Amino acid sequence: MTPEALANLKELELPGRDGPKQKEVLIVWDIENCRIPVGVPAREVEKAISNAFLYLHRRKKAGFACSISEESLAALSSAYGRPDADYLKTHTKMVMAAGGGKYKSSDTKLLEEIESFVVRQSRDDRTAQSVLVVITGDGDFTKAILQAMDQGMDLEVLHPLGMTSRNLLWVIWGGV
Structure with a gap:
């Protein structure tokens, strides 16, 4: 091997040549609170979120969790087809909401993801x-944040414009 080639190999061993250690990212998406935009397939939304918070920053993915109700999943499948819903299931850790008015069960599961x-x-x-x-406007996430x-x-x-909890906004804007 030539001296030049050896010198090039030595450069590969330098500490920090790839930059600082990458940050680990957990993405938590409360779909029941921040819905998928109308007319945009879920796969495109997931890709946009991952690009914005992971890939463009060269960060490490610690996880991507989202919550959805059976009703919303059925609507997603109906609008964009089963493959789109399946894509979301395979590219995120999807927790199912039991349903009802506030979908507390899925909030609890997402909060457990954050706490863990x-x-x-x-x-x-x-x-x-x-x-x-965190992609939500729900005040239930304030304590975890x-x-x-x-x-x-x-x-x-x-967070969704005009639908975000005052407590959550207070924390986001540095009111603590």
């Missing part, structure tokens, strides 16, 4: 290298 991520990252001393992305912020995680929240 925060606890795991805190235990491994990785909260500063972690990002929590505060917990992540208190641990030093980066936080990115997308």
Whole structure:
């Protein structure tokens, strides 16, 4: 091997040549609160979210969880076909809502996902290298978001205009 080739190989061994260690990201999408836009297939929405929060930033995916009711899943399948609904099932950790007025059961499951991520990252001393992305306007997520912020995680929240809980807005805007 030539000296030039060996020198090039040595450069590959340099620490940090690929940049800093990438942050781990958990995406939590409350579909019952932030619905899929009308006329846009779920697969395109999932890809857009993943691109915006993972791939464009070269981040590591810790998880992508979403909640949906049986009724909404049936409507999604009816509008875009079963393959689109199946795509969402295979590219996210989908938790099913029992139904009813507030879909509390799916909120609880998504909140457990957040808590588990925060606890795991805190235990491994990785909260500063972690990002929590929450797509909701539901005030039920306020406490979990505060917990992540208190641990030093980066936080990115997308919320529906005109439908977001005041408590959640207060936290997002730094009222704490």
